[in-house]
Amino acid sequence: MYFDYSRNIRLDPDEGKFTHQLEKVVEEAYKLQELCSQLFLYESSVLFRADSVTSERPSEYYGDRRTLISASSVDSFVSAHSEVADISDFDEFLETSVDLQHLALYQTGLKQFESGSIPFRILRTETMNCQSDIEFLAKVHCLRLGFQYLLEKEDARTWFANAGGQLLNDILWFAERDPKDCLAAYDNLLDYVNDQKNWKQMEEELQGRGVKCLSFYDVVLDFILLDAFDDLENPPSSVLAVVQNRWLSSGFKETALATAVWSVLKAKRQMLKFPDGFIAHFYGVSEHLSPVLAWGFLGPNEQLKQVCLFFKDEVLGFLRDIFNFGIVRYTRVEDLAADIAQIAEERYDRACQRLSL
Template structure:
């Protein structure tokens, strides 16, 4: 009995420290980057409210310290015994068993980045997140909320760069219309499979394949671009033009290798042609409001990902509770981003009030669970 109490105490101490560090990172991002005191206060209040709202979540084991990408079977057994003491997560437990049997795969392991206990823990949570994302996107109003919010945030980045977002919004709308047509899904699945994306859901396509890969590419730009950026003899305007030209050149080469010239990837590249040069300059260019917002955008995406892979932040008791919590966190992070640029909150989006967190009618939920 003393061993169990000791293990629980050690876990809770680690969890408390980790959440303190996490909260510190968020406040540093909010208060350190925002140029407006009123905006900083608004976002700080949102973060404070976020912790208060978390009180309804079930008390459970969180992501603990881990420097290894692999957890041994013995260690996992210990963690499972600890979970049985701290709280029950049947949805996660079922996925964990499947992961231990090697039945869950992914394109990229993001174990360390998301502070997971190990690869098996990451894969188990990923399996749950995938199902929750599928449930979330079953509702058209939720899909349109995500599309409109994404367009608004990315348009704000373009405006920060003192450019018109009109063309970006046009090609973005064309991409969304393309995805809404179910006739295109089979070809889209084939296109993405050639790039290692074998699960069509919000996490695998948007969060992992598009956003996280883009952030990693921008953290490690080509040497030629680094040399231009670091050349103090070149003026800022020339550097920005060079970065944009490099982005367009890469996209042009990628287009030449497309097998489907009017499919998902083609539409995606059209969007990239408008937003990639702006993002690249925002991340790689000099300190500015654009740079601050790009960094804040990346931080919010990563914090969101860590949250949905954290048993303390979301409920892994069922696919419905996990989907509800993920959607709630999407709202919070979106509000923070829009508050940062001084945009109105999501109140003007028809699908974004809390009354719409019911994702599907109860009869459809029951049918989906049984299928």
Template structure:
């Protein structure tokens, strides 16, 4: 376990030093650099898992070693000594590591193994290298990718998975019903009548059922959206942009909310008025006055003031619910972009894993909001 701790420290130092050395402010790294960091990150993740398993087996008080009479238990003083001695910092251990580094196989020796693990991701890397992959924004840190190349390539894979998922009517209905339920529950918990927002939400769905998709595509292209997928439109453009805006509200809004001389009722009314004014101004600038963005604004007029008050207002209960909702969405994204949580092997397997994650997160949100 001490040797594993030492190796883990070296691997983390190597990843940090290598990443700092190769990026140097460059937005996208090369294919080889992306492969190396992805492989090293997987080694680190697996090492942490092994470390946890070892601790549970050898050190945890509820381990089978301390329960079974057929196994000689580890003396408590030995267990305590092992638990406290987590790192080796002697010069000899470092010299051993350096001398062994010359025996490490060349990265190219691992390419076949890596492709066997993530063939879908490898195809995305090839796509990125040959023709590039369009993207609207880079959210590398938010979704915990090792670098921008990994993020962009995984976006490509997730797009393919979403296209497959939403070719099935059952999937469309699941996400439509889940979205309606979550929005209604949020307003109910904020003591608001959900009737109008549900009507606006259903009108938006009705529009999408009968719309001219080339017009919608042109409309969203004007907002930087590169593909008409659930990830690009709902998760990235709508939800993540909304969370970014709520984390960085205008100073005028902050000044009103933080003014201790104003009543909470006045603050909430002022905040709602500010949100509506912004949406009305944006609506006047729309090229398609009855397009997708217009219908989205109809929903936002009811939902955005509640979210803004939840994140910035003094009501701790509403803030906790809104923060929980945000954390669940961000957690879903981080899971979708994780090599260890979903399978970047085939489009079908990735789609299956994403659907499983979305179902679990939806149930968790609904249970929490429904309490």
């Protein structure tokens, strides 16, 4: 896999200056967060001590820098602050305290954002628990680099390919479906993707769907998995009418739902520019998996529904983990790639244990 930033839209000088100033505001907000923590949260604060007029506490993240606060300055601050806002206004800043200057890789992402060269398809800032669109996009840039570095290693590519196949196998077996045809379609998809001669055609196809880069994040996580979850949260009204009809038997509902999915995929196949391209191979897998997931999320089978919800939560959990400053290291590409691999293995093991029950 690879990605290309050559087709990006760049910011003009005024917009670049604005984003740079906004970055400075974010940095000052983190500093304000640390000061507020020292004032109002730490037990060593003068506010919690009646026998002292000063409080000194080293910051966990800011090295040797210390803040000395007098009782009079505390009184002045509290008095002034009470007139304009409640202390709960600072809640959004108190989740974490990270010295972003020490995260060298993340800083490259911010610089890439300033240059206006981080393309994206969908902003998923809230979904990934990011504080701002700038943070989300800078992290996307870093994750593209991390996945690229990781998947340059053959053993990592093999692990991800095998893990995907095993999860497909386990989900279909749990739903009492024979996984043979689905796994054959999955192998065909992998063969197509691993052939570099297909990458140019694949890039053209996916760009038509709004995918900006051929990276694991953009294609597998964002375009395939997250879009699938979005679609299942907002199914067509005709599908809901079938699965929610209490006069129809479960068997009839499941058959009708599967038929509807197959019909939609067949119609989409006929409109493809490349009948043997990436999307066609992806549809080959979807023909076997999508009816099962649709029935699991929308149907009355509670056991299958719980498994499908668990799978969704694990995927979202993996994504939120790798977007989290406190869980992965945005210091170097090598560090980030190693953390991605470790979290992927942990999530995969947990999913396998759950599906084997």
